[in-house]
Amino acid sequence: MTKLTAFKDDRKATYLNSDGADLPLISPIAADVLDRARSYRLERLRDQMQLADVDALLLYDPVNIRYAFDSSNMQVWTAHNAIRYALILSGGPAILFEFKGCEHLANDLPGIDEVRTAISYIFMSHGDKADGFLRNWANEISDLVYQYGSQKPRLAADKVDLNAVHALTELGVSVVDGVKITELSRAIKSPEEIELMRWTIRVCEAGLARIYEHSVPGVTERELWAHLHFENARSGGDWLETKLLTSGPNTNPWYGECSDRKVKKGEMISLGTDMIGPYGYCADLSRSWICGYEPMSDTQKRLYSTAWAQIEHNMALVQPNLSFSEFNENSWRIPFRHVEYRYSLAAHGVGMADEWPVLPLNVDWTERVTSGTFEPGMVLCIESLIAEKGTESIKLETQLLVTEVGTERLDSFPWENI
Numbered sequence: 001m002t003k004l005t006a007f008k009d010d011r012k013a014t015y016l017n018s019d020g021a022d023l024p025l026i027s028p029i030a031a032d033v034l035d036r037a038r039s040y041r042l043e044r045l046r047d048q049m050q051l052a053d054v055d056a057l058l059l060y061d062p063v064n065i066r067y068a069f070d071s072s073n074m075q076v077w078t079a080h081n082a083i084r085y086a087l088i089l090s091g092g093p094a095i096l097f098e099f100k101g102c103e104h105l106a107n108d109l110p111g112i113d114e115v116r117t118a119i120s121y122i123f124m125s126h127g128d129k130a131d132g133f134l135r136n137w138a139n140e141i142s143d144l145v146y147q148y149g150s151q152k153p154r155l156a157a158d159k160v161d162l163n164a165v166h167a168l169t170e171l172g173v174s175v176v177d178g179v180k181i182t183e184l185s186r187a188i189k190s191p192e193e194i195e196l197m198r199w200t201i202r203v204c205e206a207g208l209a210r211i212y213e214h215s216v217p218g219v220t221e222r223e224l225w226a227h228l229h230f231e232n233a234r235s236g237g238d239w240l241e242t243k244l245l246t247s248g249p250n251t252n253p254w255y256g257e258c259s260d261r262k263v264k265k266g267e268m269i270s271l272g273t274d275m276i277g278p279y280g281y282c283a284d285l286s287r288s289w290i291c292g293y294e295p296m297s298d299t300q301k302r303l304y305s306t307a308w309a310q311i312e313h314n315m316a317l318v319q320p321n322l323s324f325s326e327f328n329e330n331s332w333r334i335p336f337r338h339v340e341y342r343y344s345l346a347a348h349g350v351g352m353a354d355e356w357p358v359l360p361l362n363v364d365w366t367e368r369v370t371s372g373t374f375e376p377g378m379v380l381c382i383e384s385l386i387a388e389k390g391t392e393s394i395k396l397e398t399q400l401l402v403t404e405v406g407t408e409r410l411d412s413f414p415w416e417n418i
Helices: 003-015 031-052 062-069 123-148 162-170 179-187 191-213 221-234 298-317 324-330
Strands: 056-059 085-089 094-098 114-117 154-157 174-177 245-247 268-272 286-290 345-350 354-360 379-386 394-402 407-409
Touching (some): 003 191, 031 062, 031 085, 031 179, 056 062, 056 123, 056 179, 062 085, 123 162, 162 174, 191 221, 221 245, 221 268, 268 394, 286 298, 298 324, 298 379, 324 345, 324 354
Parallel strands (some): 056 154
Antiparallel strands (some): 085 094, 245 268, 268 286, 286 394, 345 354, 345 379
16 A cells, blocks of 8 residues: 555545545534533624624625624525525524424524515515515614614624615614624624634535545546535535536636536645534635646645645744734735735634625735734634646635633644655
8 A cells, every 4th residue: 555545544434424524514513512502602792793883784685694693594595686685683682583384493492583575675586675664674674773773773784785774774773884793793702602613624624635635637626626526425514615616727817617527647636624613613614635646746845835735834923912013014925926826814704604804915904904813712724826837726714712721723624645
C-alpha cells in the first residue's frame, strides 16, 4: 500500500460513519442542549431589539426565522416567496405566521408563543387582487405592534418589500432596518450553539471524505459535488448555498460552478462546501487535492504552500479584543503575482450562514470596511485562494472559534501532504 493510498483510506476510516459508510450519521446531541440554544438565540434578539429601541422585529429571512424559533419549514422556497414570517414584540409574544396547512409543524417549538396562519400578499399568489391581501396583512401587523408597543411604534424588519413598507407607514408604523439586529445577535454563539455547529462540521467532513474517496479519473465535477449533498441530506442537513467544486483549468478563475467535465489524473480538485447542515448551522470549509491521489507537481506544491501560509498566518493573528483594523494591519500579504487571481476576503463570520463581519484581503481594505473587534463566541472562516496566470487555483478555508483566551479550530479534515 502506498503512502497516498493509506492517506486516502485513513480519511475514509476517520470521517465516514464508523458503523459503515452506507449509514447516515445520527446526532448524539441531547434535546436539552438544543433547547438551551433556542432560548439563548431568542433572548439575543430581544436584547438587541431593546438596544435598538424598537417595538417589534419582523422576520422574513428563513435563516433568521430558524435562528429565532428553530422553525425550518420550506426555507429555500420561502427565501424567494414572502409567504411565511415571524413577529417578535418587545413587550409581548413571539408569533410565527406559518404557511396555511403547516401550522402544526411548530407544535413542539418552545420559543413560539402563538402560531397564526400567514397572509400572503405577493403577486404570484393573488395577481391583480394582491392589494387587498396586503391591507389585511398590514392591519394585522400594525394592530399587534400598537397593542404591545408605543403610540408611535418602530418596527424593525429584515426583509420586506416596498409595498409592505408603504402599507405599514400609512397606518402610522415606522419601519426601520432590522438586519443590524439580526446580524449582531447571531454573531456571538453560546456554548450550545458551538456544540450544534461542531455536529454540522462533522457531517460536512463525512461529505468531504466521500468526495475524496471518489476523486478518481473520469468522474465528473457534478458527481463529486453530489456526494456532499447526499451526506448532508441523509444526516439531517438542509442545503448547499453554492456549487463551488471545479477541477483543473476550471479552477481558474475561481467561482466556476461544478459541471459535467470529467476530472483527469493529476489535476487539482478545489471546492468550498457552503453547507447548511443539521440544526441549520453552516459548515463553510474549503479544500484542494489531487485527482487520483497522485503527488503534486512542483507548481501545485508551490501554490498550495502559499495558500497554507496565508491560512496559518491569519489564524495565528485572531485573538479576543483584537480590532478588525489591527487584524488587517498585521495580516498576511499576498505576493504580487497572485493579486490578480485573489479571493476578495481574508475572513468572515459564520453561524447559520455566512455572517457579519466580512473582512477583505488587505489589498481590498478601505476606510469603508466595517469596524469592530473579535469577541469570544464569534466563529470566523479564515480564507485563502492562490493562483496565477496559467495555473490551477488552490482554495483553502477553515472555521475558527474565538474563545476567552484565544482561538480554537473547529474543523479537522486534513490538509494535503506536500
